Amino acid sequence: MKKIITIAFIALSAATVNAQQTKMAVTGAPADTKPVVDMKPVAAPVETLVLKETEFNFGKIPQGKPVTHVFEIVNTGKDSLKIVNVQASCGCTTPEWERDKPLAPGATAKITVGYNAAAEGPFTKPVTITYNGSEIKQLFIKGEVWKTPASSAPENKSLGDLKN
Incomplete structure (x- = not known):
């Protein structure tokens, strides 16, 4: 067996x-x-538009007081690049940039992002940069809007006693 x-x-x-x-x-x-497995390294795409910062936190801001921040971008490529559009996610955020000027290699440019602090509470807003036709980058602004008092503080009548 x-x-x-x-x-x-x-x-x-x-x-x-x-x-x-x-x-x-x-x-x-x-x-x-x-x-055999071919393990050749794949070259990463070269970044031509580099953001010096991708996010800015305004912290606590008062309601009804618009705020702005300037983001700086750099062209690290070998050719000029063109910013086609800078689009905010809503009407409370407004980006501004030089629309008609190409960015030369090594040059820097600024994108000013404004936020209308009308709604109370925390916020995070993306802003999308489209450049060289269809390439995109995103940056973010965030913070918290605190509600301002409906009326000013009452007058302090004792203040006159301190002056005497």
């Missing part, structure tokens, strides 16, 4: 090895070699 089990095990092992060799031969690789 042991001989039959041993012979069956050897036959099964031989069939398995033969099946693996046949599969490798069918794919074009020699039966006695392992598949």
Whole structure:
């Protein structure tokens, strides 16, 4: 009985090895070699428009007081680039930039982003820069708008006593 089990095990092992060799031969690789994986490094795309900062936090700002921040961009490419559009996510955010001037290699430009602090509460607003036709970058402004009092503080009548 042991001989039959041993012979069956050897036959099964031989069939398995033969099946693996046949599969490798069918794919074009020699039966006695392992598949080779090409591990050449893939070059990362060269960034031509670099943002000096991608996010600005205004912190706590009073309601009804618009705020602005200037973002600086740099052309690190070998050719001039053209900012096609700078688009805010809503009407409360307004970007401004030089629209008709291409950015020469190594040159810097500024994008001024304004925020109308009308709505109370925290905010995060994306601004999308489209350049060189269809390439895009995003920057963000964020902060928290606190509600201003409806009326001014009451007059302090004791202040006159301090002056005397």
